Amino acid sequence: MKRPEPVQAVKQRRDAALQSLLEGVPYIQFMGFRFDRRGDELTGVMPYQDMLIGNPMLPALHGGATAAFLETTAIVELSWAMMWNRMEAGEDVTGLRLPKTIDFTVDYLRTGLPRDAYARATVNRSGRRYASVHVEAWQDNRTRLFAQATGHFLMPSIDD
Template sequence: MSSEYERLLRETAAAIPYLAFLGIRFETAGNELTGVLPYAPDLIGNPLIPALHGGVTAAFLEVTAITGLVWSGLRQGVIAVQAPVILPKTIDLTIDYLRPGTARDAFARARINRSGRRYASVHVEAWQDEPDRPFAQATGHFLMQRG
């Protein structure tokens, strides 16, 4: 995969302060994009379990879905390889909290169900130890922005 795509992806993520605050980053392997949420004590919502805050989980899922759409658009040539990238806008996002996210790193991957000129539908899952055992998942619909 082009290092130019990866550079643009890093620049886009760096331009979003909330990503830096949460520590979210993205890793690529071939055509696959994985979101990484490194564990930090500030991300815990329930210290008794301890479990990741639901808002942190939701943000992680949403930003992974949006970044997955950008990554896919770059690879398909639908999004120009130039900064700044115009990000898709969230129409709605439905989150299923399947089990507590515990005090360790989390990972997420998006699957694009449909991506057209104006609209996209994405499913994203987050896990910690095993990709086949997600702790949260989301389905989102996005308004595609074309520059």
């Protein structure tokens, strides 16, 4: 039987691939989005910043910031799922093209509170050209979502 890879080598490869994906996108850096990884599972984190407020009276997060967080989480999850097999096979996955959003529908369930938000995306269908992704976002309680979204994405063609 083939000896399993040392755990550090596996982690280093996956974290480096994820990092290269995130570092390449200025908007992710601007918004301060992070992604926690457990195996192949990603959780997006939008750390609270004062600039994210949309209603200073309440105060509440801006719907646009929430939408941006959900859409970014969907794109990162989709890209990550797309690159996983190639990454695990030891291929270079840096500089891959990102999927493009076709449409995105956000359902605002509760007021976004001025604190960190988390999101997880599920790829419900991913074909050669199109993908459908659902995203859920929460703050304090995983079961009390404050927003969810579904979007369709155009996959980058392999030959590009």
